[in-house]
Amino acid sequence: MPLYKVYLDQVFLGNLVMNYAILWTAAKLSRAPVHTMRLIAGAALGAAYALAVFIPGAGFLQSVWFKTVISAGIVAVAFSPVTVRMFLICLGSFFLASFTLGGLAIGIIFYLNSSRMSSWEGIGKVIEGNFWPGILLGLTALWAAGRGFAALLKKGRFxxxxxxxxxxxxxxxxxxxxxxxxxxxxxxxxxxxxxxxxxxxxxxxxxxxxxxxxxxxxxxxxxxxxxxxxxxxxxxxxxxxxxxxxxxxxxxxxxxxxxxxxxxxxxxxxxxxxxxxxxxxxxxxxxxxxxxxxxxxxxxxxxxx
Missing domain, CATH: 2.40.70 (Cathepsin D, subunit A; domain 1)
Known part of the structure; x- marks a missing residue:
């Protein structure tokens, strides 16, 4: 079984940046008030969870129900106090932004790869080698898409x-x-x-x-x-x-x-x-x-x- 070297500081920092961008996007989608320090706190909670999955014997942390609870906690930290309805809107926007940015980053990481992959070890090396370019280009693509959508709104297209x-x-x-x-x-x-x-x-x-x-x-x-x-x-x-x-x-x-x-x-x-x-x-x-x-x-x- 292949072994991978994981740098926890990179994991935390990468997730902190991604989570902040996701929460900021969710705030714009849901039209919720943006409080920078609250967004940072929510992003930090998500980044801490990313580290927690490396704890031996803590497989339950990766279960669907626990991920849902953590996601709700991140949204609560970032946007509370809000009504129940507004909270659900923020949570839905958070999931939408998460899947969009995550898909963009993964897609770009593998797009940048020019070698053939024949094993899980090869996939791991591709992600490790293109991790930061994938995140930065994914964030840039999400920002550009958001600006484009905002421009269309401003022109009255919708x-x-x-x-x-x-x-x-x-x-x-x-x-x-x-x-x-x-x-x-x-x-x-x-x-x-x-x-x-x-x-x-x-x-x-x-x-x-x-x-x-x-x-x-x-x-x-x-x-x-x-x-x-x-x-x-x-x-x-x-x-x-x-x-x-x-x-x-x-x-x-x-x-x-x-x-x-x-x-x-x-x-x-x-x-x-x-x-x-x-x-x-x-x-x-x-x-x-x-x-x-x-x-x-x-x-x-x-x-x-």
Missing amino acids: ENLFRIPILINSGGKQVRVEALLDTGNQLKDPMTQNPVVVVEYNSLKPLLPEEVQAGLERDGEADIWSILSSLSESIHISRFSAVPFQSLGRSNGMMLGFRPDELVIERQGKLTSPGRVVVGIYRNKLDPEGSYQALLGPNVLELTG
Whole structure:
């Protein structure tokens, strides 16, 4: 039986680099917030597991169930705290990125080999000889593919897959906006637990009372509690609430929630209503190019059946 010399530092470093790239890719695919130190911690856990498989008599570490548990642990370290649904999306994205990058690296390693292989020993030597070139070229290919996909998205090539028109009705008035289907938007109104659709203020302005418009158009950061206080004796007070969020470019934020009479989604030429939803009012532009004005989470689409 052939013997192989394994350098554990190379195994750890190689897996650390690969795991970080996989987690970063998973974050982009799932639209989860990226925290560099958390990604490094998750990557380090995966790299430590790669070393653990060399422990004598620890064959159970290579079982499917244990690999699944470790994968879930890596994702939890990298992305928690998130909702169960978002965790599953991150986990699925992690597996997709893992298989893609792993396949790229292995394919490139054997593509670089020009000699004939006739045994497992020969395969081992090929992997050992082309390990780092395979990883680096695999990472480069994954980065290039990601950039290309992002460029196609920016040009609107997949617009019909991710853009959904929505109509918002309130007080006899209606506005129409283009919403981006955003898997990272899992916001809920803390009072009603209804899902939140984030919409730009400028698009919603015709539906909002003057007190709200005045509060949101003041210089500096909007004081949500002051706006709610100004509505204390208004018939509109029941329509508004404070909605905490940890995305949209900041953490521990607060936006004004608005409950319209109805929100209608246009899908495949049909109009459907998800029922009770809350509209989160976002003061700035969601897209610098203005191609969409709202963020629609998959939890809202589920309510339409």
